[in-house]
Amino acid sequence: MTEQPEQIQQMGPRTSEHDKLNPFEGTFSTVVKLWMGPGEPMTSTGTMVNDWVLGGRYLRQAFTGDPVDGPYQPFEGIGFWGYSGTSKKYQGYWIDNASTWMQLETGSVDASGKIWTMKSRFPNPADGKPMNKRSVITLHDNDHHLMESFFTVEGGEEVKSMEISYTRKS
Template sequence: MKRTLLILTITCFTFSVNAQDEAAQKNWMEYATPGSMQKMIAMSDGQWATDMTFWMAPGAPPSKGSGSCTNKMILGGRFQETKHTSSFAGQPFEGIGTMGYDNLKKVFQSSWVDNMSTGIMYMEGKWDDATRSVVFTGKCTNPASGKEMNVREVYKIIDDNTHLMEMYQMENGTEYKSMEMKMTRK
């Protein structure tokens, strides 16, 4: 009797582990498989001309610039890498961003690094069908104060060949627009 009970217990445990393994594998595959959101991101692959406007402080006069960026899906269509080049304040500017959609968390994620800082900016956001945009929020270091500050980015798809990115940051508790970049497909 004890041997039969032991075999039955081991068999039930094995079935339970196998069912958990199958569920875990299914969840992992759904998490790892590019879907409709990654396909939407991929629609902006290609070469883009950029026209930028910067505001260094609330109420400051704007400065203008232009450049280009290249967007390319990487890692089997899971993420999009963007490489920007331009000049800022007479200096060459390079930046690299990565954008993806987390299938599990149901959010867009974005990282940014450039040659004018040593920090990584990370943001998350959700798609808004009504405005055809993703509103990202996150934090980065303010080099002037040395403190962390809240940032917000609105990335809007105007049409297949025109996108608009607006960046906002906090200054003394007040949010202001610090950058606007219009991207036009080449």
Template sequence: MSDHPDMDCAPAGPVEQHELFKQFEGTWKAEVSLWMGPGEPMQSTGTMVNTLDLGGRYLKQDYKGDAVDGPFPSFEGRGFWGFNDVTGKFEGLWIDNASNQMGTEQGDYDESSKSWTMLGEMSMPGGAKCGKRSVIAVVSDNEHSMEMFFTGPDGSESKGMHIRYTRA
């Protein structure tokens, strides 16, 4: 290896943090609660299939909703979750057929709570930005959850989504 940073371009292999993705491999049933404002959330279900990709560097997520009607009929989404060993952060990318935005997040893992806290930002109609915080928590080998919170213009946070995943 060279002392010159431009010369250190050897491909990086998976590191210890990538091992954490193995627990999410497989097929999961999803129970989704979605808040579009005050009041009771909308409910839906779906299936998430998670596979390790590119030599175990990424968790590839493929989601398909069960609903054929409602606010998001035939909902589908794709995600990638990885660990950036340069920044020391976990990174996520999400796309779906309910939006034309690519959602990105960065965050950290807390071993004591077996959870990730991921932070991101969304563009709103009119160009304003909205902060986003996701918490992914491992409950057991056969259950995990994802909660998503949005930050309003006044800085207050509101829950937007909760997904309970159980191994199929």
């Protein structure tokens, strides 16, 4: 019985895996490209503010789209990103005012510590059939990173749906 509380305590503290997310803390200006079908993407801008919460275990994300140029007016989203000591995976959670589903992603970082691949599966909003999402977050340096999202419907090919370029403001 005495081992169980110790094992639980080992799952709770912040780790070096959390530290890999430190470059994402801060305020970033964004350029968002959104592909709704073939052709050129819609482009908009916004601001992402990321800060550590709950003892540095979770990176809280708050996104606000610029009201003059976005497809969803005014666009707002919030999320959390962290590392699970239990599953040994990165986990992300995102909600926004452009949809009513809660997006949950799980993934890992590559050996360089600069490229995260996050995956999720959920019903396609268009027809309810299963759909896969893959997000790739690439850390270029402490002031720049890129997030790309790809969707795959059952029996279909993977399609790029979104790209967000982040540049540090502060």
